[in-house]
Amino acid sequence: MLEVSLTHDFGGFKLDAAFKAPPGVTVLFGRSGSGKTTIVNAVAGLLMPQHGRIASGDWVLLDTDRNIRLRPHKRRLGYVFQEGRLFPHLSVRQNLAYGAWFAPKDAPRENTARVVDMLGIGPLMDRRPAALSGGEKQRVAIGRALLSAPKLILADEPLAALDDARKAEILPYFERLRDEVSVPILYVSHSASEVARLATTVVALDNGRVMAQGPAADVLGNPQLRPGGARDVGAVLTARILRHHDDGLTELEAGGLPLFLPHVTASPGTGLRIRIAAHDVILSRDRPQGLSALNILPGTIAEMRAGDGPGAIVALDTAAGRVLARVTRRSANAMGLAPGVQVHAVIKTVAVAATDIGAVG
Incomplete structure (x- = not known):
């Protein structure tokens, strides 16, 4: 030490x-x-x-x-x-x-x-x-x-x-x-x-x-x-590779929830760290239907922080771990977002870059 x-x-x-x-x-x-x-x-x-x-x-x-x-x-x-x-x-x-x-x-x-x-x-x-x-x-x-x-x-x-x-x-x-x-x-x-x-x-x-x-x-x-500025705000999830699919996607499991990413070059069973950028997360009060996004994580808002401008950061606790979402204060008010409210985090599969995926230490 x-x-x-x-x-x-x-x-x-x-x-x-x-x-x-x-x-x-x-x-x-x-x-x-x-x-x-x-x-x-x-x-x-x-x-x-x-x-x-x-x-x-x-x-x-x-x-x-x-x-x-x-x-x-x-x-x-x-x-x-x-x-x-x-x-x-x-x-x-x-x-x-x-x-x-x-x-x-x-x-x-x-x-x-x-x-x-x-x-x-x-x-x-x-x-x-x-x-x-x-x-x-x-x-x-x-x-x-x-x-x-x-x-x-x-x-x-x-x-x-x-x-x-x-x-x-x-x-x-x-x-x-x-x-x-x-x-x-x-x-x-x-x-x-x-x-x-x-x-x-x-x-x-x-x-x-x-x-x-x-x-x-x-x-x-x-x-x-x-510490890195508003554009760098994001959370880290820990997941395990379940299987690779023929359509080029890798399926992972994070806290019992499925998570799909573009093909990851690692064997099934491998543990991964995944950074999810806050600006790549959309929130929905109800579970959305008919979306192209494959990753939908239900959770409960733990805390919120309003910025000096029009934005706000919402911290959502899910079974997969803490997820952050960057939304406008107008959207937060219209949706009635507040600590304790249950919402769904929607994450586009292709939004996670290869540089945001690493091995668990």
Whole structure:
């Protein structure tokens, strides 16, 4: 358990944040300027805050009260940047070896062959970075960080510089890191899809402060929070694949309710996390008939939040889990929506993007 408590006044911006990062992937989530990268830089030792403590048990990186400020190279961290930042004159094999060269001789090490296999970079070993795609560079950068025997991996928006195709390529590798590697990961993102897929724990930030912390389903399903902005509001459901149909749809089961998605490349029985964007959900007081939408989830309104403009966020508790819907206040008033009212959430099958579907950690 990494414990972080930081205070630093930049003049026009003040960071005052405290949180705990348990094993797994802890995502610092918020809009640009919320303090995410500032926190990561403080953990890395690239920023020395005015006051703070960063520690995990006896492993103390920073304690201003005790005048402990470890230099960056002594912190035993692996850092994955937005760009791969590989050495251009070295092959993939040599870049990986460079990471291993920095590992303390007595430190527990990841097996190189296992890391290469896990990241799918075996065929790339003799290439130089100029011959790699953006996604391939990031996988090599992750491998280099792992082989340095870090106590913690920092990933500062590692997918931000990639197009959608490359993001879809590399997200499963981060899922494998979360599930198969013992090193905890502190991951910076402003993408709700990445948070929903990867996070073991979410730390929602706004203007230098922690708004909430907890599992992805709890934080993203809270209608009072909008760390990524109104367009990124959405909830996370957990489901299990039942079967694949000949018409290209995959049928899932979520809390006993059927859920249909475009074909998912995974075997029946596989558990999935699915992000449902609030703007893709329509509400109906009665169970609708004659619609093209296949996913209809009955539930009860748990809470509502009216925005500053014409919109409102409605939180609906269903057997499948918490679902959020973004509606106009006019519609909410006309339908008599209020906590305790029973409604149906209607979700178009094709509205769920592939990047919003990930493996259960």
